[in-house]
Amino acid sequence: MYYLKNTNFWMFGLFFFFYFFIMGAYFPFFPIWLHDINHISKSDTGIIFAAISLFSLLFQPLFGLLSDKLGLRKYLLWIITGMLVMFAPFFIFIFGPLLQYNILVGSIVGGIYLGFCFNAGAPAVEAFIEKVSRRSHFEFGRARMFGCVGWALCASIVGIMFTINNQFVFWLGSGCALILAVLLFFAKTDAPSSATVANAVGANHSAFSLKLALELFRQPKLWFLSLYVIGVSCTYDVFDQQFANFFTSFFATGEQGTRVFGYVTTMG
Numbered sequence: 001m002y003y004l005k006n007t008n009f010w011m012f013g014l015f016f017f018f019y020f021f022i023m024g025a026y027f028p029f030f031p032i033w034l035h036d037i038n039h040i041s042k043s044d045t046g047i048i049f050a051a052i053s054l055f056s057l058l059f060q061p062l063f064g065l066l067s068d069k070l071g072l073r074k075y076l077l078w079i080i081t082g083m084l085v086m087f088a089p090f091f092i093f094i095f096g097p098l099l100q101y102n103i104l105v106g107s108i109v110g111g112i113y114l115g116f117c118f119n120a121g122a123p124a125v126e127a128f129i130e131k132v133s134r135r136s137h138f139e140f141g142r143a144r145m146f147g148c149v150g151w152a153l154c155a156s157i158v159g160i161m162f163t164i165n166n167q168f169v170f171w172l173g174s175g176c177a178l179i180l181a182v183l184l185f186f187a188k189t190d191a192p193s194s195a196t197v198a199n200a201v202g203a204n205h206s207a208f209s210l211k212l213a214l215e216l217f218r219q220p221k222l223w224f225l226s227l228y229v230i231g232v233s234c235t236y237d238v239f240d241q242q243f244a245n246f247f248t249s250f251f252a253t254g255e256q257g258t259r260v261f262g263y264v265t266t267m268g
Contacts, residue, residue, distance in 0.1 A: 008136040011187040012129045013146040018180050019125055020147035022084055022173040023118055024154030028265045029162055029169070029258070031244040036254050037166055038096055042242075044103045049241050051111030056119035063124040072135065072189040077128055080121045081184055083113065084177035088170035132189055152266045159262015163255040 034040040034048065066076055090113055098106035126144070133140040161168045216222055247264070248257030 006136060006138045008132055008187060008189075009138040009143055011183050012132055013143040015125075015180060015183045015187070016129065016143055016147035017150035018176040018183070019084075019122075019150070021150035021154040022087060022176050023122065024151040024265075025158045025169050025173045026087075026114070026118065028155055028244060028261070029158055031241060032162070032248065032254075032258055032261075033091075033166060034099075035245050036258075038099050040099060040103075045241060047103060048099075048107045048110060051107035052114050052119060053111075055111040055115030059115050059120035060123065063120050064127075067124055067127045072128075072131055074128075074184060074187075074189065076124055077184055080117060080125065081177060081180045083117050084180065085174055087117075087173040087177055088167070089174070091170045092167055132187075135189070155262045155265035157262075159259045159265070162258050162262070 031045060034045050035042075040048070063076065070076055095106060095110050095113070098109055100106075129143060130140045133143060158169050158172075161172070244261060247261050248254055251257035251260065
């Protein structure tokens with residue numbers, strides 16, 4: 001139980017909790033928000049999800065390279081956190097009106113924001129905290145569990161709030177992002193003095209170059225793994241895009257279906 005006395009374990013465990021709490025307010029209920037609140041057709045919903053996937057595909061390799069170059073510096077997490085503070089203003093005042101004005105413009109803007117903050121942002125957050133866990137000597141899986149709890153709690157809370165006033169959900173997300181900023185400010189990722197000296201002379205860094213990164217594409221195992229991930233992701237994206245509205249359609253009212261959907265997501 002030594003990790004319970006580790007300050008970084010609690011800091012980044014809570015960071016996981018509130019980050020995935022925000023994600024839990026977005027991912028499961030996003031199709032319902034599109035269909036019930038903004039009256040977006042199923043074909044247009046497909047365009048929106050395609051845009052999110054496209055920009056995720058562009059951001060993820062970039063974030064991977066940046067994460068390796070930045071190491072334990074918190075710059076990327078600060079950018080993601082800053083954008084999440086704008087969670088409510090973005091959905092209420094930018095994304096929603098843009099979808100009503102022009103579906104393509106709205107899809108592109110939404111794809112950039114959501115792809116950056118969540119689809120590409122989540123792996124970057126996990127990669128950073130995994131590095132911190134090795135430096136600070138706590139188990140990454142224990143800290144990551146906070147995120148699962150945050151997602152589960154959020155689903156039930158949002159399921160109820162969504163039927164009262166959907167805008168409350170987004171302001172709750174922005175409030176959680178402010179807590180992320182406080183946690184990130186107080187979290188200490190500084191290396192010990194000996195490790196700092198080793199880093200300065202390059203002892204702890206492997207040589208990195210674009211050529212080295214491109215050589216990965218010559219490995220067959222990478223392509224097989226990529227095909228597997230693409231297959232799983234495509235299947236999940238279809239489920240994520242369609243299931244929420246399909247589930248709520250079995251209930252007498254959309255409000256009742258949304259509430260029950262929140263409970264089911266929590267139990268799942």
